[in-house]
Amino acid sequence: MLISTDLVPMKKLTQDHTTTRVTDFCQQLQLTPYVHLVNCRLSTIGTLNKQVVELAEIYLPLPQNIWNTLAAASESVPCSFWSRYCDKGMGINFVGTTHFAYQRWLITPGIEPVEEYPEWVREGWLIEQSELHSQRGPGQTNLSALQQKNPPNPINNSKGCGAVMRMAPLGLFCWKLTEGPGPSMINPVQTFEAGVDLSVLTHGHPSGFLTGGVLAVLIQVLADGATLQDALSVAKAILRLHSDHEETLQAIEMAEQLAESDLAHHKAIWQLGEGWVAEEALAIAIYCSLVAKNFRHGVTIAVNHDGDSDSTGAITGNILGTLYGVKKIPVEWIERLELREVIIEIAHDLYEFREWGIEMFGSATPEMFAKIRKKYPPN
DSSP states (O other), X not given: OEEEEOOSOOOBOOGGXXXXXXXXXXXXXXXXXXXXXXXXXOOEEEEOOGGGTTTOOSXXXXXXXXXXXXXXXXXXXXXXXXXXXXXXXXXOOHHHXXXXXXXXXXXXXXXXXXXXXXXXXXXXXXXXXXXXXXXOOOOHHHHHHHTOSSOOSSSOOOOBTTTGGGOHHHHHXXXXXXXXXXXXXXXXXXXXXXXXXXXXXXXXXXXXXXXXXXXXXXXXXXXXXXXXXXXHHHHXXXXXXXXXXXXXXXXXXXXXXXXXXXXXXXXXXXXXXXXXXXXXXXXXXXXXXXXXXXXXXXXXXXXXXXXSHHHHHHHHHHHHHHHHOGGGSOHHHHTTBTTHHHHHHHHHHHHHGGGSOOXXXXXXXXXXXXXXXXXXXXX
């Protein structure tokens, strides 16, 4: 069972900080501009044993899908995006940077990359955490895709949920780019495209990669202060612009309809599926988030079914963590989280990277710049 923990202090903003470019985008799609910026929130992920959901009197180990998010997204990718942008003065290379980050992750369960990469692929702060160098049940789709030397296009026909469940940090990164001047990759349409591009690295079926774009947009818009209903409106409007979107859209709309019904939660989830494929996992998470009375309630529903409950719990935690923040998460769910300090540091870095001052004409000293570059290799 997975929980999402908001590990960044709440920061009150005023209407003067409204993200005008995102709001303008909503107006272009004839949507009501969702809300003003109110709270800054970041979400990272932990785990909880399903059998002791209310007690949590155990050590909370990280399973493989959380390590995927932690390594391939939360640490290596977003912060390395910024490190590379500032280091090379180029546009943000989402696909290239993510590819190398995924290869870095591949090393931790003891698998050597099939290609010869520069030595810096084995460098970086997170890969130095010895606790992460272990077998944690990595998904076979991810392993197969990442070990192909000359991958076809599409890389496979998989629509498993391994891509969507690691896209939340991308949404947070893109949201942070809306604060002040910077790269042009900031509006939800571009966030969606980035989510698709990163998902395609491992999952080639439209429902396997379009769901990644949906979740990235949901997190970006929610972090900007929107309600979940308004965030869904934005994400669905963009989704409809893509070919082969019907299956994903149908799953999302079914989740919305069931959330409005009086059907028991376990019966509603049964109608949505088991969560092994991406559109079902996303739909279950959306349903659980819409009906949630609070963080504990929503995540508890998300993990209590017979399917891929750890993945549906993770995605639900992404959504509710962005909505509610750390103060709404049961303390006992966080206290025994494995690698808690590592997760906190990653969360703070993801929140503060715009303040590093390592961009051109920034305020960072050479020592600071070297430290950041070593911690997050710019690839």
